[in-house]
Amino acid sequence: MRILVLALRRIAWMPPTLLGLIAIVFTISRIIPADPARVIAGENASPAQVEALRQKFGLDLPLMQQFMRYLRDIVNGDLGISLYSQRPVVEDLLGRLAATFELAIAAMCLAIMIGVPLGVVSALHRNRWLDQVIRLATMAGLAMAAFWLAILLQLFFSMTLGVTPVQGRIDGWGPDQITGFYTIDALINGDGETFGKALRYLILPTATLAIPAAATIVRFTRAGVLNALSSNFVFYQTAMGLPRRTIIWKYILRSAFIGTLTQIGLVFGNLLAGAVVIETVFSWPGLGLFAYNSILQSDYNAIMAFTLFTGSVFIVVNLLIDIAQTLLDPRTR
Amino acid sequence: MTGKFPPLTINRRAALAGLSATGLVGMHSPAFAARQKFVTANNNPYDLLDPHQLFDIGRIAVRLNMYDALTRWVDNPPRLENWLIEKVTISPDGKVYTFVIKQNVKFHDGTVMTSADVVYSMERILALKKGAYGLFKDVIEPGTTKALDPRTVQFTLTKPFAVFMAVLSELWVVNSALVKKNEKNGDWGADWLSKSEAGSGGYALRRYDPAIGFQTARFEGHFAGWGKNPIDDAEFRGVLETATRVLGVMKGEFNTTDGYLPAEQMARMKENPNIKTWEAESIRTFYFIINHWKAPLNDVNMRKALCYAFDYDGFNNKILSGTVVRNNGIIPNPMWGAPKDLQGYTYDLDKAKYHLSQVKNVRPLQIGAMAGYPQSEQAAQMLQAGCAKIGLEVKIVSEPYTTIAPKLNDRERAHDLIPLWRSAYFADPHNWTGFLFNSSNFDAGNASYYKNPRVDELCNKALIITDQDQRRVMYEEVSRILVEDAAGIFINNTKFHGAFTKNVKSIRFCPIGDAQDVRWIEMQG
Numbered sequence: 128m129r130i131l132v133l134a135l136r137r138i139a140w141m142p143p144t145l146l147g148l149i150a151i152v153f154t155i156s157r158i159i160p161a162d163p164a165r166v167i168a169g170e171n172a173s174p175a176q177v178e179a180l181r182q183k184f185g186l187d188l189p190l191m192q193q194f195m196r197y198l199r200d201i202v203n204g205d206l207g208i209s210l211y212s213q214r215p216v217v218e219d220l221l222g223r224l225a226a227t228f229e230l231a232i233a234a235m236c237l238a239i240m241i242g243v244p245l246g247v248v249s250a251l252h253r254n255r256w257l258d259q260v261i262r263l264a265t266m267a268g269l270a271m272a273a274f275w276l277a278i279l280l281q282l283f284f285s286m287t288l289g290v291t292p293v294q295g296r297i298d299g300w301g302p303d304q305i306t307g308f309y310t311i312d313a314l315i316n317g318d319g320e321t322f323g324k325a326l327r328y329l330i331l332p333t334a335t336l337a338i339p340a341a342a343t344i345v346r347f348t349r350a351g352v353l354n355a356l357s358s359n360f361v362f363y364q365t366a367m368g369l370p371r372r373t374i375i376w377k378y379i380l381r382s383a384f385i386g387t388l389t390q391i392g393l394v395f396g397n398l399l400a401g402a403v404v405i406e407t408v409f410s411w412p413g414l415g416l417f418a419y420n421s422i423l424q425s426d427y428n429a430i431m432a433f434t435l436f437t438g439s440v441f442i443v444v445n446l447l448i449d450i451a452q453t454l455l456d457p458r459t460r
Numbered sequence: 461m462t463g464k465f466p467p468l469t470i471n472r473r474a475a476l477a478g479l480s481a482t483g484l485v486g487m488h489s490p491a492f493a494a495r496q497k498f499v500t501a502n503n504n505p506y507d508l509l510d511p512h513q514l515f516d517i518g519r520i521a522v523r524l525n526m527y528d529a530l531t532r533w534v535d536n537p538p539r540l541e542n543w544l545i546e547k548v549t550i551s552p553d554g555k556v557y558t559f560v561i562k563q564n565v566k567f568h569d570g571t572v573m574t575s576a577d578v579v580y581s582m583e584r585i586l587a588l589k590k591g592a593y594g595l596f597k598d599v600i601e602p603g604t605t606k607a608l609d610p611r612t613v614q615f616t617l618t619k620p621f622a623v624f625m626a627v628l629s630e631l632w633v634v635n636s637a638l639v640k641k642n643e644k645n646g647d648w649g650a651d652w653l654s655k656s657e658a659g660s661g662g663y664a665l666r667r668y669d670p671a672i673g674f675q676t677a678r679f680e681g682h683f684a685g686w687g688k689n690p691i692d693d694a695e696f697r698g699v700l701e702t703a704t705r706v707l708g709v710m711k712g713e714f715n716t717t718d719g720y721l722p723a724e725q726m727a728r729m730k731e732n733p734n735i736k737t738w739e740a741e742s743i744r745t746f747y748f749i750i751n752h753w754k755a756p757l758n759d760v761n762m763r764k765a766l767c768y769a770f771d772y773d774g775f776n777n778k779i780l781s782g783t784v785v786r787n788n789g790i791i792p793n794p795m796w797g798a799p800k801d802l803q804g805y806t807y808d809l810d811k812a813k814y815h816l817s818q819v820k821n822v823r824p825l826q827i828g829a830m831a832g833y834p835q836s837e838q839a840a841q842m843l844q845a846g847c848a849k850i851g852l853e854v855k856i857v858s859e860p861y862t863t864i865a866p867k868l869n870d871r872e873r874a875h876d877l878i879p880l881w882r883s884a885y886f887a888d889p890h891n892w893t894g895f896l897f898n899s900s901n902f903d904a905g906n907a908s909y910y911k912n913p914r915v916d917e918l919c920n921k922a923l924i925i926t927d928q929d930q931r932r933v934m935y936e937e938v939s940r941i942l943v944e945d946a947a948g949i950f951i952n953n954t955k956f957h958g959a960f961t962k963n964v965k966s967i968r969f970c971p972i973g974d975a976q977d978v979r980w981i982e983m984q985g
Contacts, residue, residue, distance in 0.1 A: 159863070162865065165865050165869070173594060173597065173903075173904040174869065174903045174904060176589050176593060176594065176597070177869075179589055180589070180590075209507075211507060211508065212507045212508050212654055212670060213508070213510075213513070213650050213651060213654050214651065214654055214655065214670075219507075219670060219671075222669065222670065222671060223671050226671065278703055281703075281704070281707055282707075285707065285711060286707060286710065286711065289711075292711075292713060293704060293707045293708045293711050293713055294699060294701075294704045294707075294708055294713065295672075295697070295713070296672075298713075299675070299695070300667050300669070300672075300675065407700055407701055408701050408703075408704055409704065410697070410698075410699040410700070410701065410704055412669065412671030412672045413671070416505075416671065416700070417671065419700065420505050420507065420700075423860060423861075
């Protein structure tokens with residue numbers, strides 16, 4: 128019951144949060160001195176040609192009127208037409224959704240698989256050489272620019288070792304689409320070769336996204352474990368003679384993971400934002416590349432749709448995290 | 461017209477072998493092993509396929525490979541070929557053009573092309589008001605193009621237009637029956653054609669994903685026939701990051717990429733044993749637009765001071781390592797109409813100081829450099845350094861093209877100076893002179909707001925006369941006047957530096973298309 132109330136409360140907060148988000152991005156995108164009508168019309172276009180396009184897309188209307196019109200369309204489930212491709216933005220967005228989710232989920236899994244054990248190990252070896260090495264590595268992981276890291280990985284793994292592709296999501300086109308996740312679709316189709324290829328193409332972008340995310344998880348897990356280590360229940364369980372492994376992986380980790388879980392929600396948001404850079408470098412045909420193109424082309428509707436979508440995903444993921452936290456931590460019920 | 465590859469089928473053993481590929485073992489699909497495949501990594505996304513909405517060199521592969529036009533540019537210097545045309549008749553007043561189109565030109569669905577398709581294509585351009593509309597809007601009224609019989613089409617121009625044949629290379633003919641079938645709410649099939657194709661070109665669309673690019677297969681029935689070893693499958697991918705495109709070619713994931721890479725990236729490519737490079741002087745001039753509308757830039761002494769303050773040799777030969785060619789005027793060196801003896805400006809700070817001293821009310825100037833285009837930013841810094849030596853303050857503002865573009869045709873908001881390129885959409889001196897410097901083109905191409913009655917007169921006259929020798933004399937005079945007036949800072953003509961994997965045997969470079977016309981490419985192995 129408590130969880131249901133929490134979920135409903137969070138869902139009720141979604142519309143005003145998204146409204147705020149839309150208002151901010153809408154205003155910023157409209158006040159920058161770019162003119163999408165001019166860009167669409169091309170450099171050989173006459174003023175009349177540009178003006179005709181401006182009217183067609185409603186860009187000649189007062190800002191407030193444009194905003195109200197946009198809100199009305201959203202309520203009707205219409206995110207508008209891309210100023211550039213002339214296709215419904217939803218169509219372009221949905222076409223790229225699976226690519227980004229496949230990448231973000233892979234990166235998230237990898238980050239958790241690396242981050243949580245390293246965080247525990249680091250805490251258990253507090254202030255010893257292993258701890259220092261892990262802490263140094265996490266600092267480097269957080270400090271290194273994603274763009275730089277991506278190029279380093281490309282140079283080493285693709286060019287020097289020749290074991291991974293430089294870019295792209297697959298050689299040629301992907302498997303027949305079922306879920307849009309190439310790895311899963313290949314498995315469903317029983318196509319082992321494509322599955323292998325899809326995994327190879329996933330390696331570098333996943334690693335680039337996962338490294339900073341893993342660094343964050345290591346730091347929070349370490350802090351959580353250190354906190355738990357000094358608590359009374361661990362002292363009591365040790366005194367009771369419980370095996371060390373059971374204390375660490377069953378009780379301490381569960382307690383420490385609550386804080387880490389909150390961070391995972393935030394990290395997922397960062398992964399979606401980070402995808403803009405990573406997808407551009409690796410030419411990964413997802414939402415990040417879509418956002419990058421849309422910004423370059425001042426494609427207002429596409430920028431707004433991307434923002435609205437990622438904002439919604441961020442809210443939903445954090446709602447799920449809150450629910451998971453409530454389930455994990457009896458004190459919050 | 462969109463289709464899909466046949467799905468790859470695989471047995472249990474092969475599946476296990478595939479799983480072992482996760483251990484970073486490369487595998488090849490056997491399905492198309494025998495077919496020659498050519499992959500291009502483009503610096504622009506292919507987010508749109510409609511040939512009448514596109515009008516840029518960046519995505520010209522869409523038009524060149526999937527569509528045909530009445531005329532076509534080939535080779536370097538560019539030569540205009542009657543592509544779909546069998547016979548042309550021009551009325552004595554130069555206003556009525558009658559074309560007989562070739563027999564048995566077929567669209568990819570097997571339909572025979574007729575004059576009605578040409579008429580529909582022209583009307584579609586005029587109705588959509590996008591793409592190449594700017595080339596035709598002043599000379600063709602909607603509804604005036606007529607299909608006289610199934611193979612004869614007649615254009616009646618509102619005034620003589622000497623470059624009409626040249627700009628017809630942008631009238632890409634679409635399969636009217638197919639497009640009409642897909643029209644929605646009077647949109648001329650814009651939604652459908654944005655992701656499909658209805659052409660007759662050398663390659664037919666096989667798959668398209670706006671996020672990736674498009675894949676084509678050779679159209680065996682193309683009217684122009686095929687050479688000995690044509691490419692079977694051509695794939696075009698949008699890869700925005702320069703370093704990724706370069707690494708991709710070096711690794712063999714792509715066969716080529718764009719031909720205007722930064723000098724240091726080109727140097728990397730040249731060192732790679734798996735790559736061969738192709739160099740050719742293009743027709744793409746790099747210059748500074750000077751905004752004559754704003755004082756003191758309306759003073760010729762101010763403009764001359766700027767022209768003398770730019771270190772041409774340092775920029776062209778040191779910063780760009782000689783990958784470009786000095787171009788003294790606005791018309792590219794290889795083009796007719798560019799005077800061979802034209803004297804340009806040199807880097808001479810004494811002369812710059814002298815001209816600056818003649819200017820009243822000198823104020824700090826602002827350069828709008830194009831962010832993401834290193835050459836544009838480097839040129840801005842070069843001019844800034846030269847100006848600092850003569851005591852002139854210059855501020856640089858780097859902005860993306862989407863921010864610069866609207867200002868180009870807004871005289872008040874425009875920057876004082878903008879370093880940028882003028883590409884070739886058609887190979888005629890009008891592309892660089894009349895379009896850029898005729899005062900009738902203020903707010904629509906003449907971003908310098910330059911006005912000289914003699915230049916206007918010559919440019920207008922040159923558009924009426926069809927004799928090239930007479931036109932050459934006029935454009936040569938225009939070129940000289942523009943230099944004398946210091947209408948812009950004319951810096952260089954670009955060289956095309958194509959990088960291709962070693963197995964690419966031959967290409968046929970044309971500056972209009974930048975070697976993206978796959979029908980001329982041959983590969984081995």
